[in-house]
Amino acid sequence: xxxxxxxxxxxxxxxxxxxxxxxxxxxxxxxxPLSVDKQKCQAARCMDCGVPFCQNGKVIAGMxxxxxxxxxxxxxxxxxxxxxxxxxxxxxxxxNNFPEFTSRVCPxxxxxxxxxxxxxxxxxxxxxxxxxxxxxxxxGYAGAKAPHVRTxxxxxxxxSGPSGLAVADQLNKRGHSVTVYxxxxxxxxxxxxxxxxxKLEKHIIDRKVNIMKEEGVTFVTNTNVGxxxxxxxxxxxxxxxxxxxxxxxxxxxxxxGRDAKGIYFAVDxxxxxxxxxxxNGKLVDGTYVSAxxxxxxxxxxxxTGNDCVGTAIRLGAKSVTQLEMMPKPSKERTKSxxxxxxxxxEKTDYGxxxxxxxxxxxxxxxxxxxxxxxxxxxxxxxxxxxxxxEPQKDKKTGRMQMVPVPGSEKVVDANLVLIxxxxxxxxxxxxxxxxxxxxARTNVATKEExxxxxxxxxxxxxxxxxxQSLVAWAIQE
Ligand code: FAD
Numbered sequence: 001x002x003x004x005x006x007x008x009x010x011x012x013x014x015x016x017x018x019x020x021x022x023x024x025x026x027x028x029x030x031x032x033p034l035s036v037d038k039q040k041c042q043a044a045r046c047m048d049c050g051v052p053f054c055q056n057g058k059v060i061a062g063m064x065x066x067x068x069x070x071x072x073x074x075x076x077x078x079x080x081x082x083x084x085x086x087x088x089x090x091x092x093x094x095x096n097n098f099p100e101f102t103s104r105v106c107p108x109x110x111x112x113x114x115x116x117x118x119x120x121x122x123x124x125x126x127x128x129x130x131x132x133x134x135x136x137x138x139x140g141y142a143g144a145k146a147p148h149v150r151t152x153x154x155x156x157x158x159x160s161g162p163s164g165l166a167v168a169d170q171l172n173k174r175g176h177s178v179t180v181y182x183x184x185x186x187x188x189x190x191x192x193x194x195x196x197x198x199k200l201e202k203h204i205i206d207r208k209v210n211i212m213k214e215e216g217v218t219f220v221t222n223t224n225v226g227x228x229x230x231x232x233x234x235x236x237x238x239x240x241x242x243x244x245x246x247x248x249x250x251x252x253x254x255x256x257g258r259d260a261k262g263i264y265f266a267v268d269x270x271x272x273x274x275x276x277x278x279x280n281g282k283l284v285d286g287t288y289v290s291a292x293x294x295x296x297x298x299x300x301x302x303x304t305g306n307d308c309v310g311t312a313i314r315l316g317a318k319s320v321t322q323l324e325m326m327p328k329p330s331k332e333r334t335k336s337x338x339x340x341x342x343x344x345x346e347k348t349d350y351g352x353x354x355x356x357x358x359x360x361x362x363x364x365x366x367x368x369x370x371x372x373x374x375x376x377x378x379x380x381x382x383x384x385x386x387x388x389x390e391p392q393k394d395k396k397t398g399r400m401q402m403v404p405v406p407g408s409e410k411v412v413d414a415n416l417v418l419i420x421x422x423x424x425x426x427x428x429x430x431x432x433x434x435x436x437x438x439x440a441r442t443n444v445a446t447k448e449e450x451x452x453x454x455x456x457x458x459x460x461x462x463x464x465x466x467x468q469s470l471v472a473w474a475i476q477e
């Protein structure tokens with residue numbers, strides 16, 4: 001414990017965010033980190049509790065609380081406070097292959113379980129992690145370290161999201177020769193083509209991928225395994241195969257008029273913007289889905305929906321509405337949701353903050369969904385018929401479900417509709433190609449401990465096995 005009285009002496013202080021009206025002028029990250037000295041004081045707030053819930057990713061009351069990677073948080077908070085930066089990096093890197101990603105995009109399950117948060121503000125674990133990893137790059141601790149000996153064993157990893165990258169990193173370090181196959185033109189999975197630049201600038205991914213290349217990992221892009229390359233050829237060529245293909249089967253919405261033009265899945269919309277920015281250095285007409293001067297309706301109140309709000313505003317949307325089926329959560333924890341459970345509270349994320357600044361109101365409409373899309377004469381979506389929902393117990397199962405309220409229909413303008421309703425599992429062409437079994441949710445079924453599928457030598461990890469989740473879980477898997 002760096003400073004026993006730290007949590008009494010220092011208040012939580014956070015990185016300063018550029019104002020919403022200023023930051024929407026570009027797609028850059030928008031937080032200015034604290035100075036090194038100030039961040040060290042933040043590390044001094046860690047109480048090094050006897051039971052560090054922060055590092056103990058566990059399911060409590062149906063939700064995970066604490067770090068899925070079991071990051072040794074009190075240890076590196078102490079090392080950071082004492083200025084032992086290289087050792088802090090070594091301890092951080094011991095459990096987390098990619099702190100440069102998690103310190104930017106993780107919802108910080110650790111902070112929700114921090115004991116300081118029981119009576120006050122949690123320790124700023126994510127910002128401490130950010131300083132440790134960025135300092136490690138600056139000082140050269142995070143550079144390439146290729147294995148001294150090769151085992152002669154070959155592994156193919158299918159998919160280059162955080163789970164595929166973590167698999168590749170671990171196995172390469174053990175001396176196996178790893179080839180990562182990716183169907184997109186760039187490495188990174190949803191880190192690259194899902195999470196927008198504002199949360200994770202893409203040169204951060206390239207920086208790590210280049211180190212992995214130097215360390216000996218081979219990356220093959222624009223190659224769709226199961227289509228461009230036969231699964232049988234992969235199985236013949238490699239000793240082991242790991243499927244890290246993500247959970248990419250987007251959940252659709254079943255509403256009249258769904259076939260109208262101008263309705264996109266969130267990831268396709270977000271990917272088109274990121275790809276255009278990366279390919280051209282700026283947005284070039286015709287290479288992305290434009291939101292300019294459009295009334296944008298986003299179906300889904302979660303994080304992906306919020307990313308769509310922030311992106312649509314940067315693209316010049318005329319209005320943005322975000323629909324959420326569930327009731328508005330409370331501002332504070334309720335009695336039935338005590339610390340250290342994951343807090344089921346209202347969160348106003350960066351995109352929603354920006355909508356409030358630009359349009360003067362929160363874009364979210366709770367307990368609402370789309371009943372119908374109306375088209376113009378060219379088949380383009382023009383309006384959306386919304387309907388309110390109310391909770392009702394299902395007579396057969398006894399489970400609560402949201403049902404439409406008769407007569408609550410309301411028509412809104414909608415020239416661009418984005419479906420951010422989540423993902424439902426693996427893609428059949430890949431699982432069929434490898435002959436692996438899937439569970440009832442179409443996630444790849446594996447043995448509990450080894451993550452091996454029913455096909456000997458074929459393993460699965462990340463969203464393809466776990467279902468739609470988080471970057472920290474993808475790395476952990
Ligand atoms: P993915 O990242 O989906 O990567 C799978 C890769 O496999 C893809 O690149 C795909 O092209 C490739 N692939 C699939 N099949 C094949 C094939 N047959 N051949 C070759 N390549 C193939 N999580 C957070 O923690 N924080 C966030 O802020 C956050 N924001 C998100 C925002 C959005 C818009 C979305 C959609 C998700 C977000 N997530 C976030 C969730 C997180 O991105 C995922 O949980 C994580 O990326 C899953 O990692 P993965 O490696 O399992 O799969």
